[in-house]
Amino acid sequence: MVTSPRVTGMAMAGQLAGTRRQRQCGESAPSHGSLLHSGHGLLPFRGLGQGTLRDATRAVAGTADGRRQCAATEIFLAFSRDLHVDLVPATGREGCTTMTSTMTMIRAEPWAPHAAAATESTSDPQNRRYTTTANGTLSCCGGWQFVYGGVASGHRYRISWEGVWRDLAEPLDALVGHVYWGDIATDCYAPGTATVWDYVCAEIDEGVARFSAQLIAPEGVSVVTVRNSLRWTAGGSVVMSEPTVLDLGAHQQRAPVRVAVATGTEASCREPRADVQQCVDHYLGLAQQACQQEGAELVALPEICLQWRVPGHPYDGAVEVPGPETDGFADLARAHDAVIVVGLHERCGHAVYNSAVVIDADGSIAGIYHKVHLASTEALNGILPGDGFPVMETGVGRVGSTICMDSSAAESARMIGLNGAEFLVLPIMGDHRASTWHLGPPEFDEERWRCIQRTRAMDNQLCMVVARNMGRGSCIIDRSGEVLAxxxxxxxxxVADVALDDGFRKWNGGCFRQVNWRQRRPHLYGAYASDDPAATRILRA
Structure with missing residues (x-):
């Protein structure tokens, strides 16, 4: 829950009551309210809709060091801890009763990509425990795989197991889980382009790796293979439980989100403004147009738009949040069930920040982002930089923001992605990389600009919503890098409609978002978070 609208260093979660997004059937209705039996009574269990993501996300803000689990990975994790699952009724969002069922395993078998890499594999079927031990070489790779039948295309499955490991220096590196939608040979490591596959991520906790994922069975499959592997270690072992594969019923996709970037035309953006109130009136009118005429559910406004073109120092026009300058946007958000992101100079006591205020669909402040990387002149004019990269849970999903110069630091968008955002709203005047690379007046280079924004979207697997103060260059880009508007x-x-359940897959059947976050090896990224990397030391020479 959001305890203060000024929390900037932590991910924020909020209730989504009463919004248009909740009333739509796009969330995974059948699974909300499904029940799991834990031995301590029946527990509510939410599916992979916004409720689960709100529960499952424990976002990391500030520095993402190599030992902390990022929210982007944790979103793939479900909560239960080796729960015993029974066949029980579940009440769906529309009040109907559905059933969940546990799939029965057909067989368990060792796997290895090559005899020289094969691990030592033993089993205890009576206790449903399967052991994999390293073979004494760093190139070892192998483990156990489990085949289940009766898979229904289009159904959502919760797949989970535990692995108790010993003597592994980097368990997140050494232990890896996969699901292959089909019957995979025991020496297969590259199933080709016809097989859809998914990662199953693990939470590491004091010698136990808890694997969990909720996945959608693709079309045309009736069998699923669950694989647990040990790799890249000469020693150590893992004893894993037999995976539980729970059929949660037919998956229902979330409805797309209509996104609008409201800036005004390039000509209107050049016009001077007398005071803050004139800016409020202008941008509130644009936001109204987006909501009333276009049906926008997420509206992005430019950087410091409430002080844009107003003469004077930032101290003179800074406003408190919430306050009369933001109240009109809150009323508009409430009236249209829309999330509105407003850029402004914000006064917090004696401090002034360059801020992006995220107003939720109920009119409340979901959170405020304070610009972390200030422009060279801005850094000397008394503006205070922010200290984190929060992601706010809103009526349209998880929304993070960066501002202008933040775009130049790749770490900014990366932190928003690591903290689990679906949308990155970027209020921005311009990007010095998308201009001339020599002395002289700046010139807007749209080719470079598009490259920057598309790369940010793909690298961090989120939708970029870019609101440029001059209008031109404002854009909406999905996580595949496609420029939608x-x-x-x-x-x-x-305006563009952005699919949340877009189904993007790599050419080889993997999920882009899973691969993007699961491939990371944070224990090797020391320089990324170092305050004195070689690149800085070279500048001192």
Whole structure:
């Protein structure tokens, strides 16, 4: 829960009561309210809709060091701890009763990509325990795989197991879980382009790796293979439980989110403004147009738009949040069940920040982002930098923000991605990389600009919502890098529908988002979070 609208260093979670997004059937209704038996009574269990993501996300803010689990990975994890699952009724969102069922295993078998890499594998079927031991070489790779039948295409499955490990220096590196939607040979490590596969991520806790995922069975499959592997270690072992595969019923996709970037035309953006109130009136009108005429559910406004083109020092026009300058946007959000992100100079006591205020669909402040990386002149004008990269849970999903110069530091967007965002809203005046690379007046280089924004979307597996103060270059880009909407300077706003359940897959059948976060090896990234890397030392020479 959000305890203060000024929390900037932690991920924020909020209730989504009463919003249009909740009333839609796009969330995974049948599984909400499904019940699991834990031996301590029946527990409510939410599916992979927004409720689960709110529960499952424990986002990391600030420095993402190599020993902390990022929220992007934790989103793949479900909560139960080796729960015993029974066949029980579940009440869906519409009040109907559905059933969940545990799948029965067909067989368990050792696997290895090559005889020279094979691990030592033993089993205790009576106790449903399967042991994998390293073979004495660092190139060892292998383990156990389990085949289940009766899979229904389009159903959502919760797949989980535990592995008790010993003598592993880097268990997140050494232990890996996969699901292959089909019957995979025991020496297969590259199933080709016809097989869809998924990672199953693990939470590491004092010698236990808890693997868990909720996955959608693709079309045309009736069998699933669950694989647990030990790799990249000469010693150590893991004893794993037999996986539980729970059928949660037919999956229902979430409805797309209609996103609008409201900036005004390039010509109107050049006009001077007398005071803050004139800015409020102007951008509130644009936001109203987005909500009333376009049906926008997420509206992004430019950087410091409530002080844009107003003469004077930032101290002179800074406003408190919440306050009369933001109340109109809150009323608009409430009236249209829309999330609105407003850029402004914010006064917090004696401090002034360059802020992005995220107003939720019920009119409350979901959270405030304070710009972390200040522009060179801004860093000397008295503005205070922020100290974290929060992600706010809102009526349209998980929303994070960076501002202008933040875009130049790759760590900024990376932190928003690591903290589990689905949308990165970027209020921005411009990017010095998307201009001339020599002395002289700046010139907007749209080719470079598009490259920057598309790369941010793909690298961090989120939708970029870019609101440029001059209008031109404002855009909406999905996580595949596709430019869904782009303002050439002649539009007051641009609009696009963004699919949350987009189903993007790599050419080889893997999930882009899973691969993006599971491939990371944080224990090797010391320089990334170092305050004195070689690149800085070279500058001192």
């Amino acid at each position: 782009y303002n050439d300077g002649n539009q007051e706003l641009v």
